[in-house]
Each structure stands twice: as structure tokens, then as C-alpha cells.
Amino acid sequence: MLETVLLSTVLLSDTTAADKVRNLDEVVIVSETGRGKKRSVKGRVASIDEHIGELGNVNLIRRGSYAWEPVVNNMQTERLSTTIDGMKIFYACTDKMDPVTSYVESGNLQSISLNSGLDGNPQATGNIGGSLDLKLRKIGFDADTHQVNVSAGHEWNGHLQVYGADAAFSGKRVYLNTGVFYREAGNYKVGGGELLNYSQFSKANAFANAGLRLTEKDVWETVLIFDRATNVGYPALNMDVSKAQGFITSLSYKHQFSNAGWETKAYYNHIIHIMDDTTRPDVEIHMDMPGDSWTTGLYSLLTTSLGDYDSGLQHDVALNYDFYYNRLFADMTMYPGGAAPMYMVTWPDVGTLNTGLAFTDNVTVNDNHSLRFSAKVAWQDQRLNNEEGFSGQKVFFPLMTDHYYQTTGRVAASYQISILNSQFSIGGGWGSRAPSVTEAYGYYLNNTFDQYDYMGNPHLKNESAFELNSKFQFSIFNFQFGIDANAFLFKDYIIGHLDSRLSAMTVGAEGVKVYGNLDHAAIANVSLTADWQITENLGWNGKLSYSHGSDDEGDPLPLISPVAWRTRFQYSYHRLLTELEVRGNARQNNFAGKYGETETSAWNIVNLSAVYQLSALSIRAGIENLFDKKYSSYSDWNNIPQKGRNVYLNVSIEL
Numbered sequence: 001m002l003e004t005v006l007l008s009t010v011l012l013s014d015t016t017a018a019d020k021v022r023n024l025d026e027v028v029i030v031s032e033t034g035r036g037k038k039r040s041v042k043g044r045v046a047s048i049d050e051h052i053g054e055l056g057n058v059n060l061i062r063r064g065s066y067a068w069e070p071v072v073n074n075m076q077t078e079r080l081s082t083t084i085d086g087m088k089i090f091y092a093c094t095d096k097m098d099p100v101t102s103y104v105e106s107g108n109l110q111s112i113s114l115n116s117g118l119d120g121n122p123q124a125t126g127n128i129g130g131s132l133d134l135k136l137r138k139i140g141f142d143a144d145t146h147q148v149n150v151s152a153g154h155e156w157n158g159h160l161q162v163y164g165a166d167a168a169f170s171g172k173r174v175y176l177n178t179g180v181f182y183r184e185a186g187n188y189k190v191g192g193g194e195l196l197n198y199s200q201f202s203k204a205n206a207f208a209n210a211g212l213r214l215t216e217k218d219v220w221e222t223v224l225i226f227d228r229a230t231n232v233g234y235p236a237l238n239m240d241v242s243k244a245q246g247f248i249t250s251l252s253y254k255h256q257f258s259n260a261g262w263e264t265k266a267y268y269n270h271i272i273h274i275m276d277d278t279t280r281p282d283v284e285i286h287m288d289m290p291g292d293s294w295t296t297g298l299y300s301l302l303t304t305s306l307g308d309y310d311s312g313l314q315h316d317v318a319l320n321y322d323f324y325y326n327r328l329f330a331d332m333t334m335y336p337g338g339a340a341p342m343y344m345v346t347w348p349d350v351g352t353l354n355t356g357l358a359f360t361d362n363v364t365v366n367d368n369h370s371l372r373f374s375a376k377v378a379w380q381d382q383r384l385n386n387e388e389g390f391s392g393q394k395v396f397f398p399l400m401t402d403h404y405y406q407t408t409g410r411v412a413a414s415y416q417i418s419i420l421n422s423q424f425s426i427g428g429g430w431g432s433r434a435p436s437v438t439e440a441y442g443y444y445l446n447n448t449f450d451q452y453d454y455m456g457n458p459h460l461k462n463e464s465a466f467e468l469n470s471k472f473q474f475s476i477f478n479f480q481f482g483i484d485a486n487a488f489l490f491k492d493y494i495i496g497h498l499d500s501r502l503s504a505m506t507v508g509a510e511g512v513k514v515y516g517n518l519d520h521a522a523i524a525n526v527s528l529t530a531d532w533q534i535t536e537n538l539g540w541n542g543k544l545s546y547s548h549g550s551d552d553e554g555d556p557l558p559l560i561s562p563v564a565w566r567t568r569f570q571y572s573y574h575r576l577l578t579e580l581e582v583r584g585n586a587r588q589n590n591f592a593g594k595y596g597e598t599e600t601s602a603w604n605i606v607n608l609s610a611v612y613q614l615s616a617l618s619i620r621a622g623i624e625n626l627f628d629k630k631y632s633s634y635s636d637w638n639n640i641p642q643k644g645r646n647v648y649l650n651v652s653i654e655l
């Protein structure tokens with residue numbers, strides 16, 4: 001237990017400067033034990049997706065039981081930034097089967113932090129909806145300890161098995177973390193007992209990171225992650241994945257000045273994604289669809305605190321320069337029976353060179369007032385390196401060139417005041433993003449959500465948005481109440497538009513949509529939360545949220561959450577902590593029929609969980625979907641049903 005506390009203290013002191021910069025809206029703790037912190041009830045053994053689901057403004061789009069796509073403030077990948085310890089990484093699938101969060105494993109991470117809206121972390125670009133930073137697990141120096149952790153888990157529905165082992169060593173001059181993880185599942189049963197085909201997956205992961213302290217003030221750090229998922233089924237799609245592989249590495253140098261910290265990190269990552277339809281019956285035209293993403297980059301972050309000790313005024317300032325080069329290539333070979341194969345480039349080897357400057361200032365006026373300001377400007381240069389892909393798209397856009405420049409930026413400011421037992425904050429910002437590679441240069445990408453083939457549009461304008469947000473929190477006795485609201489007003493919102501002159505390529509597709517800019521659109525979210533410590537042992541919390549999304553004609557945008565709720569009772573007794581959870585959604589009244597979305601019915605499920613902690617041993621058990629309800633949420637792609645009743649048990653030992 002003492003080691004755990006010591007471990008977290010070391011980690012916290014190690015990350016304090018960065019955390020001040022990031023103004024973390026929310027954090028889930030992946031690797032620590034302890035109450036009162038956000039993390040999945042399944043503990044270490046939980047998947048990254050399950051941990052991310054604990055964050056307040058986050059939903060997950062599910063296309064199967066693996067690689068869920070995080071949605072923040074009802075915005076998907078294109079409007080978010082996801083970084084791993086500040087490193088840029090881009091997915092390699094033209095069908096979004098592999099959000100970058102699928103290329104790491106829970107055991108690699110210390111925590112996951114979310115900045116809601118335009119006030120992103122310094123490395124984030126294009127983050128209108130928010131930015132996620134996955135913070136790697138690093139024991140740091142001077143803890144003077146070594147640890148070994150072993151965990152194993154089983155879930156009866158789908159026979160999910162999870163095995164993990166990791167070790168950490170912390171000395172005065174050297175630290176080292178390393179681990180291996182494996183998880184595997186078969187097809188799961190939906191509520192009522194029916195088996196959902198193609199919902200299996202397996203994934204292996206190995207990681208190591210190390211630090212070397214050369215002098216009191218100079219530190220080198222390095223990271224290596226290798227992650228490979230195989231035999232991943234996607235019941236919501238027409239294809240599966242035979243291999244999704246990530247290789248992530250970095251080298252960084254940190255120098256401590258007397259009053260400032262300076263970190264420079266160089267990194268490289270490569271993602272390989274290979275789709276496979278050979279296991280599916282009744283495939284009319286078999287297809288090979290591989291995708292590749294390479295990113296190399298660098299950032300340099302300077303943080304300092306400037307304070308006037310008499311007045312209490314303090315500035316925590318950060319200045320960040322970053323640079324990355326990403327290459328995306330995807331192609332497709334179709335094998336029509338009896339005829340010659342057809343070849344198509346779907347992402348024309350797009351090289352994106354992006355460089356940016358970011359500034360943040362956290363101003364502590366006094367104990368009750370604080371201000372925060374952040375800004376970033378980024379320049380982007382994009383080249384289409386594949387001649388065949390370029391000329392294919394040029395047929396539809398005769399004026400297009402193989403070279404584009406974009407400038408994007410964001411500014412955000414907020415003010416926070418605490419009076420007695422309440423806290424109030426108000427903020428606003430503006431930001432823009434460049435179109436994604438799919439939106440600008442994608443070539444006949446079939447979208448199974450609305451059954452259209454999508455064409456990129458190289459003449460798209462940058463999308464931009466104004467954001468307003470406000471939070472209020474109030475506590476009295478053992479009761480705490482909060483309200484959190486934000487609104488995004490878009491200009492040139494990017495979405496697909498039907499082009500009836502073009503005909504679809506994919507068998508069964510309804511037609512072709514081309515990405516275009518809507519003059520305006522809006523997304524707004526509001527949530528109410530309450531916490532009540534009823535007795536010393538019994539606690540309750542609840543959350544209710546409402547979201548709204550509309551296009552330029554006032555019609556609903558797709559994939560906007562209906563009214564959602566979650567309530568939890570927690571009862572602790574000595575070493576045992578138990579929880580009863582009820583979650584649900586109202587009927588999706590705001591579904592976007594215009595964009596091919598269908599209505600989703602209301603649902604409620606009940607989950608039970610328990611944790612028993614005996615010094616170094618934690619045992620976790622629970623039942624999800626206790627009443628075996630057959631349901632799907634609005635964010636289940638093509639309404640594939642969720643897991644039915646699922647019993648799980650996992651054990652984690654710290655040696």
C-alpha cells in the first residue's frame with residue numbers, strides 16, 4: 001500500500017508542470033488503485049475503451065467489441081485530437097475501424113486526460129470537440145523501489161480472457177517500466193442469448209520505457225510500444241480485420257532550469273491495417289483493403305512559473321513548438337469472379353507536414369479567482385504523392401492540384417471563481433480545423449452507416465467553430481451538485497452531400513456522397529451531476545445529459561446522443577466496495593433521417609460490481625446487464641446489439 005502511495009506521489013511530482021499546462025478537464029486513472037478516482041470498475045484489466053467511457057463528455061461508437069471510437073461533446077475523430085504523451089498518431093483505416101486508442105493497452109498507461117472543447121493540450125491541433133492525451137505509465141526516478149504486477153481476468157460472455165504482467169524499477173539515475181499484455185475473446189451473446197457473429201478479437205501488446213538521469217538537471221527518456229490485434233471481427237461492417245499493428249517509439253530530453261522546465265521529444269510511429277472479408281459467406285466481390293500510416297514528429301515544450309509572492313498573482317506559462325509529418329496510403333483490389341481484378345487507390349499517399357506554435361497561461365489571481373488563456377496557430381502543407389490516386393480524383397475535380405496549404409488556429413479563454421462552497425467558470429473560444437484526408441481526398445469509401453460511397457473534396461474550406469462553455473458546482477453538507485454546459489457554433493461544417501450524377505462502386509450502395517461545407521451548424525450539450533455521501537459507507541451519484549445538434553436547415557445532425565442518464569449507489573464495508581449502477585438512454589427523437597440515421601429505442605440496464613482489496617491483492621467481480629436485456633445504443637454502428645448478461649472476475653497482484 002505504501003508503495004502505491006509513493007508511486008503515485010512520484011508520478012504526480014513528475015507531471016505537475018505538464019498538468020498545470022493542460023488544465024485537465026477530466027482524468028481517468030488507469031494504473032492506480034484507490035477510491036474516489038475515475039476508472040473502470042474492472043480495474044487494470046479493463047480495456048482502454050472501458051476506461052475512456054468513464055469520462056464525462058465522452059461516448060463511444062461501437063462497430064464490434066474491439067476498437068471503439070471515442071466521441072467527445074458529440075464530435076467524432078475528425079474534430080478531436082488524440083495524442084500519446086503528446087505524440088501525434090493517425091489511424092490507417094479508411095473505414096475508421098482503428099481509432100488510435102486501439103494501438104495501446106491499458107497497462108501502457110498511467111492515465112487518460114481529456115480537455116473539452118477548443119482549449120486543447122499544447123500538442124493538439126484541429127481539436128474543436130476536445131483533445132485526449134494518453135499518458136504513459138512511467139515510474140520516474142527516486143522512488144527507490146521495484147514492482148511486479150500480474151493480472152488475469154475472465155468474462156463469461158464471449159469468453160474474454162485477459163492476461164498481463166508488468167514490472168517497474170525506479171532508482172536514482174535510472175528508471176524502467178516494461179510489460180506484456182494479451183486479450184482474446186470469441187463471439188458474444190446479445191441479450192436473450194443469441195450469438196453475435198464476427199464479434200471476436202485478439203490482441204497482444206508489449207511495451208518498455210526507460211529514463212536515464214545524466215546530471216541532476218538532465219534526463220533522457222525513451223518509449224517503445226508494439227501492439228498487434230489479429231482476427232478482429234466487425235459485426236456492424238461487411239469486413240473484418242486480419243491484422244492491425246502499431247509500432248510507437250520516442251526519445252526525449254528534459255532539462256530543468258532554475259525556474260523552468262524544457263522538454264524536447266522526437267517520435268516515430270507506423271500503423272498497418274489489413275482488412276479481410278475471406279471469413280464472410282456470400283461475398284459477391286472479394287476485396288483486399290490494406291492501409292498504412294507513418295508519422296514522425298517532434299515537440300519542444302518550455303514551462304515556467306512567474307509569480308509575485310506578495311500579491312499571490314502567479315502565471316504558469318507554457319510555450320510549445322511542434323512539427324509532424326504524416327503519410328497515409330490505402331488501396332483496394334477487387335476480385336470480381338471470372339474477370340480481371342480491379343485496382344483503386346483510396347487514400348492517394350497523402351503527405352501532411354504540419355507545424356505549430358502554442359501558448360498557454362494559467363493566471364492564479366488569488367485563492368478565489370483564476371484565468372486561463374490558450375492559443376495555437378498551425379501551418380500545414382499537403383501533397384498527394386500517388387499519381388494514380390491523384391489522376392483518379394482529378395477526373396471529378398478537374399481544377400485540383402497535388403499540393404495544398406492550410407493555416408488553422410485556436411484561441412480559448414476562461415475565468416473561474418470560487419465563493420464559499422461554490423465554483424463557477426465561464427469560457428469561450430474560436431478554432432478551426434483542416435479537412436481530414438478522407439474528407440479531402442478519399443476515393444469511393446463505402447460508409448455502411450448510410451450505405452453511400454463517399455468521395456473526398458479537395459476544394460473544401462476549413463471548418464471553424466465558436467465555443468461557449470460554463471460550469472457551476474455547489475456543495476452543501478454531504479451533497480454536491482453540478483451543471484456543465486457548452487455550445488459550438490460552426491461555420492463551414494463538413495459533411496457528405498448526395499451527388500446524384502455519380503453512381504456507386506460498392507455492390508448494394510445507394511449512391512455517392514461528396515464531402516461539402518454546410519454554411520453553419522450547431523452542437524450543444526448540457527449535463528447535471530449530483531453526488532451524495534448518504535452515510536459513511538453509502539454513497540450515491542447521478543448524471544443526466546442532453547445534447548442537441550442541428551444543420552443549416554435546422555435538421556438533426558447524425559450521431560448526437562439522446563437524453564442519457566446514469567446513477568450509481570456505492571456501499572463500502574471494510575475491504576469490500578460494491579456498486580449498483582443503472583444506465584440508460586431515452587428514445588432517440590433527434591435522429592438524423594436526412595443523413596441516413598435510424599431511430600434507436602430507449603433502454604435501461606443494471607450493472608453490479610464488487611472490489612475486494614487485501615493489501616497487494618485486488619479481486620474484482622461483477623455482472624453487467626443483469627437482466628440480460630437486448631438493446632443497442634444510438635452509437636452502436638447500424639444498431640448492432642450490445643452484450644447480454646456478462647459475468648466477470650479478475651485478479652490483480654502486486655508482488
Ligand SMILES: [Cu+2]
Pocket residue numbers: 093094095096097098241273274275
Ligand atoms: Cu479497416
